Amino acid sequence: MWGHYKPRRGHSPSLSSLLRRELSQLFPTARDSPLLGRSHPRRVDARSLFALRLLPILSAMHLTLEFGGGLELLLEKSTKVHKVDLQPNDGDGKVVMKGLLAWVKSNLIKERPEMFLKGDSVRPGVLVLINDCDWELCGGLDAELEEKDVVVFISTLHGG
Template sequence: MATGLSISLEFSGGAELLFGKVKKHDVVLEEAKQPWSIKKLLFWIKDNLLQERPELFLQGETVRPGILVLINDADWELMGEADYMLQENDRVVFISTLHGG
């Protein structure tokens, strides 16, 4: 059995297009000396899952404006945003609210 932190990542509202059109990813993050923050997770996502156009997902050290982030169905703004420390079996959802015309 893999050791590490098991979480679920979901992408929707068009964000899944940046991830090979795969909406749900169950991942195990390797054990680390420091707890996994959302900020650290964002860079892991960029390096391990993101397949194209990182500028449409990330801006600086956070998600691009227009991407809603939910942690266990709660807005990440209520959870400390990028400073939130991930817990076992957390569900992190990224929903793009940006639509082309």
């Protein structure tokens, strides 16, 4: 939304006017807005709005995903290392492996997802490591991921 506003020539809008415009798009009436007070329906707390806009970014979990053993060929970009930002998929603010696998399937895999996934889990023959530890020891599909974790997927099945 920030890029949609084009100021008139010679006119530089104030930050508060940009924030007011942004807030009015998010909350059409003052009653809908948790940031606008009843006594001042047109006043905007710039810090609150800024925090509201950054909340999804701040709550995103930064993970490093590595693919090897031929799995990288299934991805949209055939690169082995992907730095990703994931939103927590539940109200707890946690990302679990089951959610990560669903995200990888919908966002990174471009072809033959059946070579990587079987149902909600990885196929037999795909080794999964969370911070260099076997994911089964961490809880498998229910393993909770933390900020800056490194998750490695390696296919152990290959021809030869």
